[in-house]
Amino acid sequence: MDTKSKNKFKETLIFIVSIYLLLISTVLIKNSIKNAEENTIPYFESGSFATRVCNMFNGVAKEPGDSLTNDEFQKVKSKYQNILNKKQKEIENEYVYRIKLAKESQDNVLLNALTTERDKKISDVRKENYRTNEQIKQEIIKEKNTKYARNKEELKKKSDFKYYIKNKSTGKIDTNLDDPSKLESAISNSMHYVKLPHGDNISRYEYINSYCKDNNCEMYFIVPKDISQDSIIYEEYEMYKRNTKHFIQSSIISVIILVITILIFIYMKRNSMVYGEKFQRIYSKFIKIPFGIRIIIGILMFPMIDDFMRYEEFLIGMRLSREFIYLTIIGVIVIYYGCCAYDIKKLKSDGIYLKETTNKFFIKRINNSFVYKNILFKIIAFSVITAGVPCVIQEFLFISFQFNPEEYIFIIIYLNIYLFVIIPCILKNIGKFNKILQGTKKMSEGDLNFLIDVKNKGALGELANNINNIKEGYDKAVTNEVKSQRFKSELITNVSHDLKTPLTSIINYVKLLQQEGLSQDEIKGYIGILDRKAERLKVLIEDLFEASKVSSGAVELNIEKLDVVSLLKQALGEFDEKIQKSSLDFRIKIPDKSIYCQLDGKKTWRLFENLISNVLKYSQENTRVYIDLQEKDNKVIITMKNIASYEMNFEPEEIFERFKRGDESRTTEGSGLGLAIANSIAELQGGKLYINIDGDLFKSIVELKVIK
Numbered sequence: 231m232d233t234k235s236k237n238k239f240k241e242t243l244i245f246i247v248s249i250y251l252l253l254i255s256t257v258l259i260k261n262s263i264k265n266a267e268e269n270t271i272p273y274f275e276s277g278s279f280a281t282r283v284c285n286m287f288n289g290v291a292k293e294p295g296d297s298l299t300n301d302e303f304q305k306v307k308s309k310y311q312n313i314l315n316k317k318q319k320e321i322e323n324e325y326v327y328r329i330k331l332a333k334e335s336q337d338n339v340l341l342n343a344l345t346t347e348r349d350k351k352i353s354d355v356r357k358e359n360y361r362t363n364e365q366i367k368q369e370i371i372k373e374k375n376t377k378y379a380r381n382k383e384e385l386k387k388k389s390d391f392k393y394y395i396k397n398k399s400t401g402k403i404d405t406n407l408d409d410p411s412k413l414e415s416a417i418s419n420s421m422h423y424v425k426l427p428h429g430d431n432i433s434r435y436e437y438i439n440s441y442c443k444d445n446n447c448e449m450y451f452i453v454p455k456d457i458s459q460d461s462i463i464y465e466e467y468e469m470y471k472r473n474t475k476h477f478i479q480s481s482i483i484s485v486i487i488l489v490i491t492i493l494i495f496i497y498m499k500r501n502s503m504v505y506g507e508k509f510q511r512i513y514s515k516f517i518k519i520p521f522g523i524r525i526i527i528g529i530l531m532f533p534m535i536d537d538f539m540r541y542e543e544f545l546i547g548m549r550l551s552r553e554f555i556y557l558t559i560i561g562v563i564v565i566y567y568g569c570c571a572y573d574i575k576k577l578k579s580d581g582i583y584l585k586e587t588t589n590k591f592f593i594k595r596i597n598n599s600f601v602y603k604n605i606l607f608k609i610i611a612f613s614v615i616t617a618g619v620p621c622v623i624q625e626f627l628f629i630s631f632q633f634n635p636e637e638y639i640f641i642i643i644y645l646n647i648y649l650f651v652i653i654p655c656i657l658k659n660i661g662k663f664n665k666i667l668q669g670t671k672k673m674s675e676g677d678l679n680f681l682i683d684v685k686n687k688g689a690l691g692e693l694a695n696n697i698n699n700i701k702e703g704y705d706k707a708v709t710n711e712v713k714s715q716r717f718k719s720e721l722i723t724n725v726s727h728d729l730k731t732p733l734t735s736i737i738n739y740v741k742l743l744q745q746e747g748l749s750q751d752e753i754k755g756y757i758g759i760l761d762r763k764a765e766r767l768k769v770l771i772e773d774l775f776e777a778s779k780v781s782s783g784a785v786e787l788n789i790e791k792l793d794v795v796s797l798l799k800q801a802l803g804e805f806d807e808k809i810q811k812s813s814l815d816f817r818i819k820i821p822d823k824s825i826y827c828q829l830d831g832k833k834t835w836r837l838f839e840n841l842i843s844n845v846l847k848y849s850q851e852n853t854r855v856y857i858d859l860q861e862k863d864n865k866v867i868i869t870m871k872n873i874a875s876y877e878m879n880f881e882p883e884e885i886f887e888r889f890k891r892g893d894e895s896r897t898t899e900g901s902g903l904g905l906a907i908a909n910s911i912a913e914l915q916g917g918k919l920y921i922n923i924d925g926d927l928f929k930s931i932v933e934l935k936v937i938k
Contacts (some may be wrong), residue, residue: 251491272420273470274453279433282463283424283451286391287438306369317355321348391463392452394418399446416452422466423452460596527566666694673701732763739763787830794825794834794866794934798859800836808846814872815854824861825866827934829915837911837919840904841870841930850875850926861936868932878928882921905930 273279285416323346332341394405418425426449427442442449457464548710560626564752669682678699682694742748748756802809809816845855849904853873860867905921912919914933921928 248491249492250492251487273467276470277434278466278470279422279463282391282466283435286393286451287441287449296415314356318352321351321355324348332665342579366828392450393456394450396448397446404450413450417453418448419455421453421455421457423450425450451917490588514689532823561749639674656738662694666697669694673697723906732767735763736760736767786831789830789915791826791829791937792829792831792834794829794868795820795822795825796824797829797831798836798838798857798868800843801835802857804839805842805846811845812849813851814849815852816857817854818857820857820859821861825861826937827866828937829934833911833915837908837932840908841932844904845870845872848928849873866935868934869929871929872927872932874926878923878926882923908932 300440325344329341329344329348330339332344392405392407394403394407394410394416396403405413405415407416424435426435427439439451441447453463665682669680682698739760743753743756743760802818847856848871856869856871858869905919908930909919912934915934917932917934920931920933922931
C-alpha cells in the first residue's frame, strides 16, 4: 500500500472513529440529562417508593365503607342483565323447534301448552335472577368489604412494610407490629420510615396527608432493616443503587469521550483533515437519490428518532453488538438529516440548484407530459381516482367508527408516497413515452439523425434503445445501399475502361492489318501487339469471372490439410525471377517449422499470388517490402508491408471492391480484381484479409485458422 493510500485510510478511520465517539458521548449525555433527577434521588424519596406506600395505605387504612361509584353499580347491573338474557335465550331456543312443529301440524292444543310452559320458565328465571337497585348496591358493598378485610389480613402478614395507624379521636390503633408499644424501637431499627401527615405537604403523599387531616389520624409506614431480599421493595432499592452508580459512570465516561472527540477534532484541523470533504463525498451520494425518495425516507425515519431517543439502556450490560448497531443506525439517521439540512440550505441559497432540482423533478416532466395532452389527461384522471379513493375510505371509517386521529398516519404516508414517488414516476414515464412518440414521428418523416434521448432503464428505456438501434440499422442499410450504388457505377465505369482499352487496340490494329502494302515485319509486329492485347483481354475476363464466382460462393473448394509455410515459400519461389528483376528489397521472415491449416491448395495459392503480385505492381521503387508469417492464438498471421508508389486517398474497405485500383490513373497493368478475389478466397476458407493504410505504408494481413 503506497503512502497516499495509507494516509487516505488513516483519515477515513479517524473520521469514522470520531463520528462514533461523538455519537456515544451525545447518547450518554442525553441519557444523563434526561434521567438526572431520577438517578440522583434516593429510592426512599422516589415516586416508586411513594407508590408502594400508597398501595399499603389503600390496603389497610382506607376502608370502603358504604361508598359506591356509578361505574361499579352499572357494571354489576349489566352482569345480572346479561345472565338473565342468556338464560331466557336458552329457554326460547329449547322451545322454538317444538313450537314450529306444532304450528306446521296445526295442533293448537299442543301449541298453547308449549307456549304456556315456555313463558312460565322464563318468568321463573326472571324472578330468580332479578335484583333491585338496592340489592345490587348492598351486594357490591358487601363484596368490597370482604375483599378489603381479606387483603388487609394478607398485608398484615407481610414483612415488606410495617404500618402503625392511630386514630387520635378514638385512640384506636391498627398495626402489624408484633408489639404496638415498641413503635419507637421499630423506627430506630428501620431502613426508612414515613410519618404522615407530613407538615411539608409532599406532593407524592398529598392524598394520604389529606386523609389523615380529615380523619384526625397519625400513620407510620416502616421498612425494617431485616427486609427479605426477595421482596419488591428490596429489589427496587438495589435497582436504584445500580442506576445511580451507572449514572455516575456514564456521566464520567461521556465527559471523557467528549474530551477525546474534541482532541480528535483539533488534531484533524491541525493536520488539514477537514470533515467537510468527507461530508461532501457523502452528500454527492445523497443527491443521487431521487428527490421524492429523499423526502419519503426522511418522513419514514422521523418516527425512528423518537424510538431511539427513548432508548435508555445504552451500554448497560455491555452488549457491544447491540450498541454498535444502535450507534450505526443513529449515525446514519443523523448524517441523512445533515444531508437534508445541507440540501435545504443549498436550495435556499443557490438559485441555479433550486431551478435545476425543480425543473428536473417537476417542470421538465410536466412539460414532457404535455406533448400529447390526451395521454396526460388520462393519467391525471387515474391519479385523482387512485389518490382520492383511500382518502374517502379513511374519512368514512373515521366518521362511521370514530377512529383515533392517529389512524390518519396511514393516509399521510400514502399521500406522501403518492405525491413524491408515484406521481413523479408517472410523469417521468409519460415524458419517456412522449419522447418515443416524437422520435418515431421524426423518423417516419425521414429524419434519421434524430436520437430518442431516454437514458434511464426500464421497459420504455429499452423500447427507446431498440428503436434507436433499428434507426441506426436502417440508416446503415441506406448508407450501404448508396455506397453499393456508387460502387456499381464505378464498377461499370472501371470495367468499361479496362475492357475498352485492349479492345480498342485490337480493333485499330486489325484495321491496320487490312491495309495493303504492309511489309512482313510490320504485319508481324501488329500481330504481336494483337496477341498481347487479346491475352490482356482474356486475363481481365477470366479475373472477372473468378471474382464473381468466389464473391458469390459459387465455387467448389477442395479442402485438405496443407502446410501454409511451404505454400507461401513456393509462391515466393514462383515470383523469385520478378523479385530479382525489381528494385525492391524483400525482407522475408518465415519460420522453419510447419504450420498446418485446412485449406484449398489452388485457391490459397491464388490468394498468395494476388497479394505478392499487388506488392510488385504498386510498390515504390528502391523501397523495402516486409513479408512475415507467425503463429498466434491458434491462427497463422501473414503480413505483407510495402510503400505505395502513389497517393492512397481511399478507405481500406474500398480496395476490396471489384475493379477498384489504388492507382487512379490506371496506368499499371493490374485488373483491380486481385484484392477482391483474395478477400473472397480468405473468407470462403474461414479466414480474414485486413488492409491497413498509414500514409504511404500499405499493409495486408491474412489470418487463417491453425489445426493441431
